[in-house]
Every structure is written in C-alpha cells, then in structure tokens.
Amino acid sequence: MRRAVGHRRVGHAGTLDPGATGLLVVLVGRATRLARFVAMLPKRYVGIIRFGVETSTDDAAGESVGERDESWRDKDTDALLRALGHVQAQPLQVPPAVSAKKVQGERAYRRARRGEAVELREVPVLIYSLALSSWDADAGEAGVMVECSAGTYVRAIARDVGRALGTRAHLAALRRTTIGPWDVEQAVALDGCDAAAVQEALRPMAQAVAHLPAVILPHADAERFKHGQKLPTADFAEGGDFASGAVAVFDAGGLIAVAEARAGILHPDVVLAA
Numbered sequence: 001m002r003r004a005v006g007h008r009r010v011g012h013a014g015t016l017d018p019g020a021t022g023l024l025v026v027l028v029g030r031a032t033r034l035a036r037f038v039a040m041l042p043k044r045y046v047g048i049i050r051f052g053v054e055t056s057t058d059d060a061a062g063e064s065v066g067e068r069d070e071s072w073r074d075k076d077t078d079a080l081l082r083a084l085g086h087v088q089a090q091p092l093q094v095p096p097a098v099s100a101k102k103v104q105g106e107r108a109y110r111r112a113r114r115g116e117a118v119e120l121r122e123v124p125v126l127i128y129s130l131a132l133s134s135w136d137a138d139a140g141e142a143g144v145m146v147e148c149s150a151g152t153y154v155r156a157i158a159r160d161v162g163r164a165l166g167t168r169a170h171l172a173a174l175r176r177t178t179i180g181p182w183d184v185e186q187a188v189a190l191d192g193c194d195a196a197a198v199q200e201a202l203r204p205m206a207q208a209v210a211h212l213p214a215v216i217l218p219h220a221d222a223e224r225f226k227h228g229q230k231l232p233t234a235d236f237a238e239g240g241d242f243a244s245g246a247v248a249v250f251d252a253g254g255l256i257a258v259a260e261a262r263a264g265i266l267h268p269d270v271v272l273a274a
Helices: 029-039 077-088 108-113 154-164 195-201 205-209 219-226
Strands: 010-012 026-028 043-051 127-136 141-148 169-179 214-216 244-251 254-262 265-271
Touching: 010 029, 026 029, 029 205, 043 154, 077 127, 077 154, 141 154, 154 169, 205 244, 205 254, 219 244, 219 254, 219 265, 244 265
Parallel strands: 214 244
Antiparallel strands: 010 026, 043 141, 043 169, 127 141, 244 254, 254 265
16 A cells, blocks of 8 residues: 555554455555544444354354354254343453453463463444344354444354344354445455555545544634644534544644543644644
C-alpha cells in the first residue's frame, strides 16, 4: 500500500485472524489518526461452524481440546436455531485465550503460546444478528452470517454455539464482508494493489467519520479550534445536541478535526487541518 499510494503513513483499522479473509480498511496520511473511529464500526462476517471439536484457538488453526463429541448428530435444525438465538442474546462474551486481550499487561496470545493457562474476563459485546445460512448434516458444518460490534470474536461465537447446542464446536472458516458502510465487493484485491487501482478506490477522509454527529464551524471559530481552543456548542446556530461523545468538525473546506463533546463544550481531540 505504501508503494501504491507513495506515502509512508499507512495504517489499518483492525486486522483479521491469519486464517480469515475479507475486508480490511486502510487509512493513508492524516487519515491514519482516524483509525479508532473506523474500528468502532459494526462488522459483518460469513463463517462456517464445525461441530464435534473445540480447539485451543476456537478456530481451525488451533489444537483439539478435550474429547471429540458427536452428540450434535442427534440435534435437529430447530435445536441449532435455538442455540444461535441463545448466543445472539448474550450481552457478554469470553474472548478466545489466543487473542490480543491483555492479561497483566501482556497479550493473551503470547501467554497461551508459551503454554500458560489464560483466563479472560467476560467483555460486553453486541451481536446484532446471527443467522443460519446453510447446514451440512453429514459434515456437521453450519454456515452462519454474523453482524456484530467491534471487539466481538466470531471464533468465540462458534465455540459458544457448540456449547449452547450441548456439544463442542470451533470456527472452520471466516470472511469479513463489511465494515460500517464499506463492502468487500468494492475493495481492491491484495494482489491488485497497484497505484491506479488504489487511487480509484481511495475515499474522502470524511467518510471515516460519517457515522459521527457533525458540526460546521464558521471561519473564525474554525481557526481557533485548529489551534486547540475549546468551543461551547451554544455558539453555533446549528450546534445540535452534543452532550457527550465524538463529533466530526468541519469548516467550509471540509473535515478539520474530531472533537469530544462534554457538557456542551467541544474539546479538540484529533486535529487534522494544518
């Protein structure tokens, strides 16, 4: 990507597991500072859950954990749908032991790969939808479509569906299809990242924060804001309701910053304009 865009400042907004495929949002130049706002967007995946075995990583890359359980053969599609519905409704999830979560300041996957026992706390997640797309009763494989919040592990969803069904399971395959408004069908393939293809695929920086509430500042206020001055939202005729949270800040020329609104005051957070 650096070669294709001719710029060293290139970053991403969330990696994929090594065995997964699909969409990766890449940011260039000043837009790299917006990565965390893109990372918070909901994501969609298609995947395959394979029943009978749990693994150390909750996906096909890990080693088998425990004995094989063939009890899934006695379950019907209705039971599988109930298991999917049960997992979708859960507000908390235990991340995989091999994950980027930190345990006493160190990534969990590093401890797990040293053979240490890793116990991670449940974390809040949102699974907006968890739908069955196919069922191969002979192979014990269920195709699923998932839409979830940032920080949700589809590997853990597969593990938990197996347990909800009264058996064992892991994620056999995964593909990320969307991140927020972006779809993998509109992306540039990794082996096609030449300059012409990438330039055509680049989108305006403002799209990275299109999901945030926005305010347009008059010139004088915009200049003050660029220099780090706080501004009360009451100063804006169309300031909107910015009681708290991130706000995209524009002037007549486009996106200049992302602010944090606290109690009616805009605090500069990420200033993008020179």
